[in-house]
Amino acid sequence: MNVPRRAMLLIVLMTVAQLPVALRQLLVVLLGHQNTGSFATAGVASAGCGIGLALTAPLVGRLLGRLGARPVLLATGLAHLLALLGLAVTTEPVAFVALATVAGLSTPPAVGSGRAHLARIVSTPALSRAYAVNAVGQEVLYVGGPLAVTLSLLISGPTAALLAFAVIGAAGLVGMVTVLPPRQDDPQPAGRRSALPGRATRRTIVGTHVGYMISIGAMWVLVPAFATTVGHPDQAGLLVTIWSVGSLAGGLLLARRGRPGTPGGAYLTLLGILAATSLALPLPRNVPQMAVALALFGLALAPFLAVTDEILARSTPAPRLAETYGWLQTAGQLGIAAGSATSGAVNDHLGNTPAFLVVSGALALALVVALSRRGTLRLPSAAPPAEAVAPAVGAGGRGFVRDEAG
Structure with a gap:
């Protein structure tokens, strides 16, 4: 598919890191009913997750640009993990809703950070394929995720399912942090910046x-x-x-x-x-x-x-x-x-x-x-990202960058 191996690894880790976020609202509803005995509480808690995410997504994205991906991903990932762990043992309705809202507010920007970094490590001609692979990964997550939840519920129940997916997501987030390129204040050359629409x-x-x-x-x-x-x-x-x-x-x-x-x-x-x-x-x-x-x-x-x-x-x-x-x-x-x-x-x-x-x-x-x-x-003509190797050497001379570091 002419997508660098480093980009493929980043997409896989990004998808794994997104697992608890993708399944969070479903699990919060199931766990909320189990822990509090109320679907009304479960519904409000699920809404709190979504509202929290909507409120902080742009702010956290701005912090990614200012502080770099690694500290932001690790800080939000820790807060999100603690909130999910708290949900697993909370039975008081108000506290359950509050923790669900905190989980939404502290959602790690794995997808936003990963997508942004794909633009840095993939040459422009291959960028559409890279984002297509990422979209496929997300669809696999949303197809297989509910099936995984169903299976885990049959085996262990919503509490263990939430804990398992939270830990798996945290591991994916840590792995993602290790493969992200080091922070650069402005990885795009001046000529490309001036051409941006x-x-x-x-x-x-x-x-x-x-x-x-x-x-x-x-x-x-x-x-x-x-x-x-x-x-x-x-x-x-x-x-x-x-x-x-x-x-x-x-x-x-x-x-x-x-x-x-x-x-x-x-x-x-x-x-x-x-x-x-x-x-x-x-x-x-x-x-x-x-x-x-x-x-x-x-x-x-x-x-x-x-x-x-x-x-x-x-x-x-x-x-x-x-x-x-x-x-x-x-x-x-x-x-x-x-x-x-x-x-x-x-x-x-x-x-x-x-x-x-x-x-x-x-x-x-x-x-x-x-x-x-x-x-x-209308976009400017394709140009390689700053991190691309200058004359890209691809199979058959097609001009796609090969990422040997992946």
Whole structure:
């Protein structure tokens, strides 16, 4: 795939470090009900995790640029681990919610830091493939994670599951710290800095991302609601898995074949595909039909996120890139909350079929915003990052950097 081995190792460790964060809200709900006996407390605690993450993601990203990745990752990782360990033994409702909120506030910026560093250790021509591999890793996490939770619950229960995933995530975070390159105040040469498109591009991406994440938040409500409506609530997990597998397939295709055309053109095309395929979601009347619709809708998800990461990496000064990913994360949390609340209300008042129009409407709005600002998505011609070896020597002379240190 022409992705340096060091970058591949970083992606693997980043994915492992993200494991307790990805599964945290599910485990907090299960553990909250077990420890406090209340789903209401569990729900508030889960919301506290998300709100805490949304509040601190940009701030922690800014600290990454100012202090470097290692001290920030280690400090937040320790605080996050202690908060999760506290949740495992807390039975008092107020304390449980407080610790869950602390866990959200102290979320280690593993993904933001890892994505930012990929832009430093991967040559620009290979950057789209690197972010596609990262998107595939995230999809594997979200496909396999719930299955791992289910298995661990059968073996040991939510307390042991939370502890196990917290320790595994901490080990991945420590491993990630060891492979990150040393801090540089500004790893981009002056010529490349002057060519960066600037704030307009980042505003377009973050603004469009809100609409995209509204659709995702709606899907998390509407897919289980569909399964219940057709009389098979037990099939909700299967449908979500099929949706993720479609995204995984799209990410693998992008990682193998590379991004066609320019980043801006690919971004608009993939967003258009998402909007178009979402129009099929109100049509199914049974689980097999919905499985097909979800698989098709999922195909463009991981590629769209990979191109989003690439555009931000190529349009943001390196010291601010982690902070920009933090703002993207905050926008995502707000979008998910809005999509979940809106789709749930529409589903209850108008039914499940019309509620899927919330997904299409959010994506259509995102597409309109992106098209109206498509000029901001034009990026400068590809240039190797500062840490790349000058004339890159690749297999067959294709110009990709080889990272022998990996």
